[in-house]
Amino acid sequence: MKKAIHFGAGNIGRGFIGELLVRSGYEVTFVDVNAELVDLINERRAYDIKIVGDKPEIIHVEHVRAINSAAHPEELTKAICEADIITTAIGPNILKFIAPNLAAGLAERVKVNQQPLNVIACENMVGGSTVLKGFVEENLPEEAKEAVAHYIGFPDAAVDRIVPLQKNDDPLLVQVEPYAEWDANVTQAKGEPPQIEGLTWVENLEAYIERKLFTVNTGHASIAYLAYRKGIKDIYSAMQDKNIVDMARKVWQETGDLLVRKFGFDPKKHEEYVKTTENRFRNPHLSDEVTRVARGPKRKLGAKDRLVSPATQLLAQGQKPSALATVIGAAFHFDYDGDKEAQEVQGAIQEKGLHKAILNYTQIPEESELFRMVENKTAGF
Ligand SMILES: NC(=O)C1=CN([C@@H]2O[C@H](COP(=O)(O)OP(=O)(O)OC[C@H]3O[C@@H](n4cnc5c(N)ncnc54)[C@H](O)[C@@H]3O)[C@@H](O)[C@H]2O)C=CC1
Numbered sequence: 001m002k003k004a005i006h007f008g009a010g011n012i013g014r015g016f017i018g019e020l021l022v023r024s025g026y027e028v029t030f031v032d033v034n035a036e037l038v039d040l041i042n043e044r045r046a047y048d049i050k051i052v053g054d055k056p057e058i059i060h061v062e063h064v065r066a067i068n069s070a071a072h073p074e075e076l077t078k079a080i081c082e083a084d085i086i087t088t089a090i091g092p093n094i095l096k097f098i099a100p101n102l103a104a105g106l107a108e109r110v111k112v113n114q115q116p117l118n119v120i121a122c123e124n125m126v127g128g129s130t131v132l133k134g135f136v137e138e139n140l141p142e143e144a145k146e147a148v149a150h151y152i153g154f155p156d157a158a159v160d161r162i163v164p165l166q167k168n169d170d171p172l173l174v175q176v177e178p179y180a181e182w183d184a185n186v187t188q189a190k191g192e193p194p195q196i197e198g199l200t201w202v203e204n205l206e207a208y209i210e211r212k213l214f215t216v217n218t219g220h221a222s223i224a225y226l227a228y229r230k231g232i233k234d235i236y237s238a239m240q241d242k243n244i245v246d247m248a249r250k251v252w253q254e255t256g257d258l259l260v261r262k263f264g265f266d267p268k269k270h271e272e273y274v275k276t277t278e279n280r281f282r283n284p285h286l287s288d289e290v291t292r293v294a295r296g297p298k299r300k301l302g303a304k305d306r307l308v309s310p311a312t313q314l315l316a317q318g319q320k321p322s323a324l325a326t327v328i329g330a331a332f333h334f335d336y337d338g339d340k341e342a343q344e345v346q347g348a349i350q351e352k353g354l355h356k357a358i359l360n361y362t363q364i365p366e367e368s369e370l371f372r373m374v375e376n377k378t379a380g381f
């Protein structure tokens with residue numbers, strides 16, 4: 001069997017990427033720091049995925065094992081030397097923490113295995129694999145840098161499947177929605193791009209990732225931050241609130257205008273894509289908490305992320321992203337005490353004031369019209 005390594009045996013790891021890799025003929029080695037999870041995967045060597053929708057389905061996934069990279073980095077190095085593909089789904093903020101082990105493994109690999117290898121970060125961010133590549137380079141010994149640059153590709157990717165927090169009796173079971181999309185940038189691949197069922201290699205990844213990030217994730221985050229302000233606990237319930245849905249649709253109108261102008265998407269097809277997205281959020285079988293979708297507001301308020309990036313791009317196109325400014329304002333009110341980033345943002349607002357907090361987290365230029373819009377909307381909530 002071909003060999004895959006996947007960092008992060010969590011929801012997307014088990015519920016999406018791991019299963020596609022197994023279905024495509026790979027043995028998957030999950031790498032995680034959660035010792036219980038690693039032990040259970042190694043004990044069972046299998047797990048189930050439940051697809052929840054109108055036609056529920058159970059998929060039994062075999063040919064999996066796991067490595068605890070905190071306890072056994074040497075096992076990881078050995079696996080990297082033999083791998084045919086490496087993927088990650090650990091969270092954008094964690095990429096820097098896997099880089100030292102990944103760099104050590106790649107440095108060893110290029111000495112013993114001259115086959116090309118691709119490392120694909122499947123995170124909700126633009127250019128995730130490129131970011132990981134930067135961290136890996138910082139950790140590589142000087143003598144390995146040339147060979148790693150030659151043999152190891154870091155194709156950026158877009159991943160789309162809603163996998164909520166899991167509350168199942170079986171700790172390995174993952175409940176997922178039926179929809180799934182995974183695209184990667186073929187121009188950044190080394191060697192023959194690995195053919196994996198469900199993975200589409202594309203040349204214009206920027207269009208795919210911005211379409212996904214500024215529709216699915218922008219819409220989802222907008223709904224979550226507005227719902228949180230109203231005390232609504234889950235996305236399905238938020239979708240029953242007319243005002244929230246109206247505002248989400250205004251946001252989608254703004255991001256849709258941007259995407260159609262920027263990438264030349266067919267407006268009718270884009271409208272369909274938005275409708276599909278809205279219907280995914282209405283899935284009554286998927287219990288998705290508002291606080292999960294809203295998680296990490298510091299990251300989500302970042303200049304390159306789902307709220308501020310489309311807003312600044314629209315402003316540069318001479319548009320007024322008023323709905324986006326409203327939901328950015330709502331995000332500044334996300335004060336959930338179970339979220340460290342939310343607490344940090346709230347602390348900064350209390351300590352330094354709203355003006356400085358907006359400037360610091362969004363990096364929107366102080367003199368820009370967007371800054372004034374965001375400040376007014378935030379204060380007016
Ligand atoms: N859940 C979803 O619907 C989707 C999530 N994503 C993205 O996938 C990524 C993962 O999200 P989820 O699977 O929901 O999170 P998760 O929390 O379920 O899984 C993350 C896993 O990474 C592990 N981990 C943490 N630090 C690690 C380290 N240093 N080395 C190895 N493993 C480590 C955790 O123990 C956990 O098992 C995020 O970037 C998220 O934005 C993308 C699309 C959909």
Ligand SMILES: O=P(O)(O)OC[C@H]1O[C@](O)(CO)[C@@H](O)[C@@H]1O
Binds near residue numbers: 220221293295
């Ligand atoms: O995983 P993040 O970036 O915190 O954001 C949550 C988002 O990711 C997803 O889980 C999947 O794209 C969406 O449900 C949601 O918009």
